[in-house]
Amino acid sequence: MSANRFTSIDEVHMHSEKTIHDYSGKKITDFFACNVFNGNKVREYVSDEGYKSWQNSVKAGNKIDRKMADQIASGMKAWAMKNNATHYSHWFQPLTGTTAEKHDSFFTLKGDGTPLETFDGDALIQQEPDASSFPNGGIRATFEARGYTAWDPASPPFIMETAQGKTLCIPTIFVAYSGESLDYKAPLLKSIAVLDKAAVDVCNYFDKNVSKVSVTLGWEQEYFLIDEALADARPDIVQCGRALIGHAPAKGQQLEDHYFGAIPERVFAYMQDFEQEAYKLGIPLRTRHNEVAPGQFECAPIFEEVNVAVDHNSLLMDVMNRVAKRHKLKVLFHEKPFAGVNGSGKHNNWSLSTDTGINLLAPGKTPRTNLLFLTFFINVIKAVHDHADLLRAAIASEGNDYRLGANEAPPAIISVFIGKYLTEVLSEIKERVSGNFTEQDEVILKMDIHKHIPELLMDNTDRNRTSPFAFTGNKFEFRAVGSSANCGSPMSTLNTIMAKTLIEFKKEVDAKISSGEKKEIAILQVLRSYIKDSQNICFEGDNYSEEWAQEAKKRGLSNFKTTPEALDVLTKPETLKMFSEMGIYSERELHARHEIVLEEYVKRVQIEARVLGYLTTNHILPAAVEYQNSLIKNVKGLKELGLGEKTYAAQLNLVKVISGHIQEINDNVEAMIEERKKANKMDDMRKKADAYCTKIKVRFDKIRYHVDKLELFVDDKIWPMPKYREMLFLK
Numbered sequence: 040m041s042a043n044r045f046t047s048i049d050e051v052h053m054h055s056e057k058t059i060h061d062y063s064g065k066k067i068t069d070f071f072a073c074n075v076f077n078g079n080k081v082r083e084y085v086s087d088e089g090y091k092s093w094q095n096s097v098k099a100g101n102k103i104d105r106k107m108a109d110q111i112a113s114g115m116k117a118w119a120m121k122n123n124a125t126h127y128s129h130w131f132q133p134l135t136g137t138t139a140e141k142h143d144s145f146f147t148l149k150g151d152g153t154p155l156e157t158f159d160g161d162a163l164i165q166q167e168p169d170a171s172s173f174p175n176g177g178i179r180a181t182f183e184a185r186g187y188t189a190w191d192p193a194s195p196p197f198i199m200e201t202a203q204g205k206t207l208c209i210p211t212i213f214v215a216y217s218g219e220s221l222d223y224k225a226p227l228l229k230s231i232a233v234l235d236k237a238a239v240d241v242c243n244y245f246d247k248n249v250s251k252v253s254v255t256l257g258w259e260q261e262y263f264l265i266d267e268a269l270a271d272a273r274p275d276i277v278q279c280g281r282a283l284i285g286h287a288p289a290k291g292q293q294l295e296d297h298y299f300g301a302i303p304e305r306v307f308a309y310m311q312d313f314e315q316e317a318y319k320l321g322i323p324l325r326t327r328h329n330e331v332a333p334g335q336f337e338c339a340p341i342f343e344e345v346n347v348a349v350d351h352n353s354l355l356m357d358v359m360n361r362v363a364k365r366h367k368l369k370v371l372f373h374e375k376p377f378a379g380v381n382g383s384g385k386h387n388n389w390s391l392s393t394d395t396g397i398n399l400l401a402p403g404k405t406p407r408t409n410l411l412f413l414t415f416f417i418n419v420i421k422a423v424h425d426h427a428d429l430l431r432a433a434i435a436s437e438g439n440d441y442r443l444g445a446n447e448a449p450p451a452i453i454s455v456f457i458g459k460y461l462t463e464v465l466s467e468i469k470e471r472v473s474g475n476f477t478e479q480d481e482v483i484l485k486m487d488i489h490k491h492i493p494e495l496l497m498d499n500t501d502r503n504r505t506s507p508f509a510f511t512g513n514k515f516e517f518r519a520v521g522s523s524a525n526c527g528s529p530m531s532t533l534n535t536i537m538a539k540t541l542i543e544f545k546k547e548v549d550a551k552i553s554s555g556e557k558k559e560i561a562i563l564q565v566l567r568s569y570i571k572d573s574q575n576i577c578f579e580g581d582n583y584s585e586e587w588a589q590e591a592k593k594r595g596l597s598n599f600k601t602t603p604e605a606l607d608v609l610t611k612p613e614t615l616k617m618f619s620e621m622g623i624y625s626e627r628e629l630h631a632r633h634e635i636v637l638e639e640y641v642k643r644v645q646i647e648a649r650v651l652g653y654l655t656t657n658h659i660l661p662a663a664v665e666y667q668n669s670l671i672k673n674v675k676g677l678k679e680l681g682l683g684e685k686t687y688a689a690q691l692n693l694v695k696v697i698s699g700h701i702q703e704i705n706d707n708v709e710a711m712i713e714e715r716k717k718a719n720k721m722d723d724m725r726k727k728a729d730a731y732c733t734k735i736k737v738r739f740d741k742i743r744y745h746v747d748k749l750e751l752f753v754d755d756k757i758w759p760m761p762k763y764r765e766m767l768f769l770k
């Protein structure tokens with residue numbers, strides 16, 4: 040039997056709150072990372088030689104040879120089997136946006152039939168899943184269907200534990216046989232390497248001891264929780280992860296009583312459970328709280344090196360999905376599951392730190408470290424200014440289109456917020472340093488930036504929450520990232536454009552130094568020109584306002600409201616050139632990626648259109664007709680009694696109103712189907728995406744408007760779908 044609204048509402052009260060493993064009473068440090076093959080466990084299980092080779096590979100990118108790989112694999116297997124793992128899997132992040140695993144057992148048979156457990160260097164280093172079943176943007180068509188996964192030694196292996204069993208998972212990249220990357224990790228690793236090199240070169244102006252710069256990421260993950268039974272009674276939530284219809288509740292978020300409110304007990308039990316699973320996997324969760332919308336929550340870890348942080352975010356989303364089932368909850372990572380209330384984002388807090396322990400985006404305490412800070416700070420602004428469209432493209436998705444520019448979400452216009460004090464510092468550099476530097480201008484360097492930053496952070500009015508890209512004291516926070524996104528996409532782009540900008544910066548500074556300029560002055564001069572060049576991207580006001588959209592237009596900033604438009608930049612000649620020169624994507628790869636993301640967009644809109652058509656025809660219209668029939672019966676009866684027109688005028692009017700809505704829904708659904716037929720015949724993916732966007736998706740709101748009106752009129756007892764008020768307020 041399919042889930043029904045009323046049995047579902049009854050079921051809501053029968054949920055369980057059991058956790059598989061109860062670690063209450065234990066300290067987190069007692070079991071943190073117990074399922075991760077790192078630290079002492081590696082020392083214990085792997086030979087000294089193997090351990091050293093692994094370390095070198097992580098630190099310097101050295102290749103691990105076959106013999107060492109065998110030793111490492113053997114230690115890994117021993118540890119995994121001691122922890123009752125029976126299978127191993129290469130774990131990767133294909134462009135589907137989820138994670139992928141292909142399990143193989145350690146178990147095998149020798150030639151003579153003797154059973155044994157094996158896992159060697161070959162199995163550790165490489166596997167061959169069939170690439171043709173993953174998105175590949177045409178790479179498969181001209182090359183080979185095969186692809187392979189390759190071990191990423193920089194992200195530690197872990198044991199994935201489910202009620203059914205345990206699997207050793209090895210983080211890997213996923214590439215086509217012809218070498219093109221088909222995942223999020225491969226370009227991310229390349230971007231980390233180029234940024235490391237570019238940043239070290241610039242750091243060496245200040246400190247020769249810096250030999251490595253790492254990227255740090257601290258993500259904040261927003262999500263909605265609803266009861267599983269109610270979710271199951273909504274085909275739209277089951278299939279699209281969001282409510283395609285549903286009238287906003289009388290009480291939504293307007294009282295602002297949910298944000299940072301007490302966490303409902305049932306939710307608390309869920310949070311504790313998934314946090315424990317996360318701790319075992321070494322994910323250092325730190326923060327949990329209610330978000331602004333009812334039913335919306337957030338969690339955030341302590342920041343980590345970006346490669347590991349991205350893996351941890353993907354892994355956590357899997358864990359959260361899995362653990363939700365135990366609690367009879369459904370977790371929604373969709374960017375806008377409920378129209379009319381806030382959507383969910385995944386804020387990406389991003390910074391750079393040196394192997395000498397310096398956060399390059401934290402203001403220093405001496406003139407010298409201040410200039411170091413200003414150098415990186417201003418280069419970030421320049422990078423965003425020069426490549427804002429690439430950042431926009433990196434976060435483009437069908438779901439995020441509903442969120443960007445909607446309730447409490449940054450707009451589709453990329454701008455940078457730096458706060459009042461730093462704005463003054465920059466304008467001081469721009470004004471005071473008039474071009475012909477003298478030693479005297481070094482006074483600029485003596486500004487006490489670091490002293491003012493903490494104050495700035497204290498002052499909440501200065502913490503602009505509406506900015507898509509905000510400086511928050513010692514890091515930048517990219518807030519326009521969608522909640523369901525793989526952080527690898529925005530992080531690769533951000534790293535790449537930063538590296539590109541730093542490389543150019545160094546060239547310009549070097550040129551000045553070789554023409555006799557003093558180093559500090561040369562740096563200040565180039566910074567000054569960067570401040571001038573990038574002024575347009577800085578915005579301190581309310582990003583949610585209509586005035587900003589107008590102002591941004593005047594400034595010539597892009598405002599791509601839909602994914603197909605936002606993605607066009609990916610195949611522009613300058614983009615292809617930049618990414619291939621930086622060694623991140625070949626032209627072919629970028630074309631393929633463009634195609635993959637467009638196709639994903641088309642598929643998602645297509646699914647939503649189908650579900651919406653089906654929902655309205657099979658669920659909503661029958662209920663509306665049924666209610667209308669009861670009104671007609673009532674009108675007929677009153678007429679017979681002969682008490683006068685007044686006694687049935689209201690009912691008669693309602694009959695007409697309902698007919699009007701039914702008609703509109705019907706017409707729009709039919710038109711949508713016709714448009715879909717036309718769009719499906721298109722071969723060009725860009726044109727197809729455009730048709731899905733401008734001809735099909737645009738009808739969603741119209742259909743929804745009439746359905747939501749019907750929800751207000753039709754007898755509550757026969758309305759088939761759980762309503763917002765039933766879904767959004769977990770107890």
Ligand code: ADP
Binds near residue numbers: 255339340514
């Ligand atoms: P909020 O922005 O919600 O007020 P915080 O400023 O406390 O919260 O921090 C938000 C996130 O920023 C946390 O997830 C934290 O890990 C991350 N973060 C802090 N410092 C850094 C850093 N140097 N690099 C990257 N992320 C960082």
Ligand code: MG
Binds near residue numbers: 386516
């Ligand atoms: Mg934040």
